[in-house]
Amino acid sequence: MRNVVIVGYGMAGARLADEIRRRDPKAERVAVTVLGDESHPAYNRVLLSSVVAGSLTPEAVRLHEPDWAARHHVDLRLGGSVTKIDRTRRVVHVDDDEVPYDSLVLATGARSWVPPTDGLLDGNGDLASGVVAFRSLDDCARIVAKASPGTPVAVLGGGLLGLEAARGLAGRGCLVTVVHPVGHLMERQLDPGAGRVLATTLQGLGIEFRLGVLATGYTPGEGLELNDGTHVPADLVVVSAGVRAETGLAEQAGIDVDRGVLVDDALRSSDPRVHAIGDCAQHVGTVSGLVQPAWEQAAVLADRLTGAAPAARYAGTTVVTRLKARDVDLAALGDVHADVDSVDDEVLCFQDPARGRYAKLVLRGDKVTGAIVLGAPDAAAAITQLFDRGLPAPTDRLALLLGRALPAENEASPADLPASAVVCRCNTVSKGQLVSAWRGGATTVSAIAEVTRASTGCGGCKDAVCGIVDWLAASQPLSA
């Protein structure tokens, strides 16, 4: 039996263990050891913004029950730190122990990057009092502990996670200011127009913004000094300025590392017995930092390590960015940098900043290649489906921007209905048949029901039948 050792019990490592056990539930093919440095069970990092917002408890975002490892034949070792990989002897050192492997998987994740603002770090290189990164479940607990209503909070970073944290804190009643060094929010995913509308929407939810400025200094109990000479009061500073892949172990072991551990389509590093997945891995130039690639990589690697599909390959992940923030509906996908007058692309743009709506859609040969959809939930869902499934966009582009084809208005007056229009579906009775019945002397709803059976099924057309009877009576009064 082969020994698979997974370093890291975060979203990627936990998922890989799950995927292996889905393919080899009784541990007949591979033994799995998971080494985690935190002492508590793995949790779902995607949901941390929900923990900050207070909608989910820390317990609810755990990935596994406490007895998971025992139930699934996994050797789970928590709280130890991996100090070294010995590739010649094929062992990893965990504190004073050695753990042998046949295949080693690095799922070490990433750590928060702290901007070089004076005072954010204390003398020991730790975060100063009142400063919390937004990365782990423990971070969330620290944030929540300080986030009582009315507390001034500064969020450093106006990217996806920073805005999710800001939205959650504003929901708790904190006075939130987001400080972002670029001139518009989420500049990796949004164009300036969308960034502006997003800022307006979030301002409506009580969040203030300081854009295009750098935080130069932090004083505990006071707040942040900015490089435009202004000051942001903050009892709490949440740092969400990006992450860096955790690659120390790999580097130390002489494995090729760039911004992450370099892996091929088989998720192999420069040492074929060592793999990397998730936030610590760099595949074809991409260090993702998102959960979906990590999960797709875990599935591929499990296919290979268990022999379920030895030829499985990871071909990259189509990324759709979706802001998880209550009352803000934002999706961004693909390449959105084409101009409206682009020759190669068809570009649609819709802006309604007053109502918090912005949509930009880039198509090439009828296929969606990029989109930003803000404040139009139906369109976001529909366009994402077209993008993910590679479907041609409907020719009715306006309907697409609305998200769905709207049913035809059914308010036509009886006079305007064609004679063939079915009025009573339950009994397939058309307007023409109703008119004939009326002319034949059935001039009340019950008489018409007797003759045609209209309205005798679910009864839903009774008003419509009534309307036709009234219309006929009014337009053709019975001769005296």
Next chain:
Amino acid sequence: MTDSPRIDTHCPYCALQCAMTIDNGRVSPREFPTNRGGLCQKGWTSAELLTSPARLTTPLVRRDGELRPASWDEALDLVADKLRELREVHGPDSVGVFGGGGLTNEKSYLLGKFARVALGTSQIDYNGRFCMSSAAAAGMKAFGLDRGMPFPVTDLDDAGAILLVGGNPAETMPPFVQHLRNAELIVIDPRRTPTAELATLHLQPAPGTDLALALGLLHTAVADGYLDKQYLADRTTGFDDAWRIAATWWPERVERVTGVPVADQRAAVRILAEARNAYILTGRGTEQHASGADTVSAWINLALALGLPGTKGSGYGCLTGQGNGQGGREHGQKADQLPGYRKIDDPAARGHIMDVWGVDDLPGPGRSAYELLDALGQPGGPKALLVFGSNVIVSAPRSNHVADRLKALDLLVVADLVLSETAAVADVVLPITQWAEESGTMTNLEGRVLLRQVAVEPPEGVRSDLDVMQGLATRLGQPAERFPTEPEVVFEELRRASAGGLADYSGVTYERLRQGEALHWPVVEESTPRTFLDRFAHPDGLARFVPVEHRGPAEAPDADYPLQATTGRVLQHYQSGAQTRLVRELNQAEPEAYVEVHPDTAVRAGLGDGRLAAVVSRRGRTVARVRCVPSMRIDVVFLPFHYAGEGRANLLTNPALDPTSRMPEFKVCAVRLESV
């Protein structure tokens, strides 16, 4: 047909079993809690088949390749001789029996007994496997009991909110819609159906993604603070394991898989949770999948999280489809079941039934419906098949293959009232009585037992299914009294056989039913209109959360088959259409197979509204007329499954089976469109 007095009865078609009166062979609607005096076009025209020239009135036996009239004795002798010969040479499992969810309780019961006692075969299953099996399996897991609606239909009248998943009652059981009027209605369906048009909120997931949607709604119920923790503690077990999976289905991820906007997911949960009382109902749309049982479990999990099942004025239920889809799944025509909803592999259940039947042994479980059809004429599979109340050549998945399997049989016997497509390829066809010509009980979608009484004289030459079973059983050496032909006598035996089982009918009598008592099973003495108010049927009285994970359709679209086909019904037809296509008025309204397509998708395939299209899957090719429908998803086509020949939607469908319920994946397969 001679004139008879006014007789109160129920409609021959769906599980709503609308009350009607037959007077001189004419049908009129009758006030009753389920249909409230309503009838759809099928019900109004149901009497037409009583006098239809298409009616079979003499047995037919294939000679020189042609079906030719024969006497009953000739036909039954021939069948019995062949069955005896096959059994002697190949053993009892060389004969299979295929039943139907339209058969009365008496017939369903006696058919199971006939198979296991007279034929000694384990090879019996029925078309209800294609209908209710996923909901039944999930209901059993969660509640320990499967009664489609564990409350009377009229309870829905007072609902604050109803979530209806994969059901289109505005077309499939129109008078039922009256009970949805007062609630805020949420409909989940990949199509904008007439039922979806009635809804406050319509969620339109991609076909085959309902399970992800259900997991997502559970996630949102928890994240938005709607979890009923007191109910969870008092009445359920297993939430934590179910939550661990639902926790990974946050709304944005669900949106990406299903196409249902996050805002709509939230709105749906809010409407359900904030209503003063609420129901979740499922239909075939969400159940007929290779992950159908798990999908229903996921909807039940949502209902449990909101504290609905077993709470007065709230609940979970499934909308049973066929006329006796409920009773038909309780009394032993299912491969793994004995009467009273007993399990065939339970020694105590076997002992009880052997006592009632006066036999020393019983066969064990047999193959499920599709597996049975797939095995016909194969090594180790049945060499003869007796079909009662089913038209498998139209209604089973991958129907070309099923037709081939039927051809490979030594003997195919079909009992039907008209020459259905399956009867047309049989070796022996037995003409039988139909609903208004015989009595018997039906159990409707709310578990209420209804009595249908003889309203008209059957035409000369036809016999009842019960007669057929006795005729064959006695020829195979059984005593006649073991296979009574009088429905009430059969029912008296069914009462004893079901006594002590989950579906206990021991307190139901024809006399009580004639007096109009509302009897919802279980009935030992009193009726049980609501089954779970005090406790669920598991030994500890608690409902179970079942941890389930989304799997997606068994066949994903690809470059060769880029579209997804889904199938369903139209108002004017019932099931395989064998009966309704013969009713002039119904057939005029919907005369031929059609395919609903988004207008752009039609144009891309070189098609237009009204043109004939070929819809092609890996398994077959269906020809249907194009209907352009702008509300269709651009990657989905819809076909009704009521048509014969090259219009059969089931030429396309995928027989991938659910691992628990053995339900085939009728509701999604990969196809492409071609012009004809």
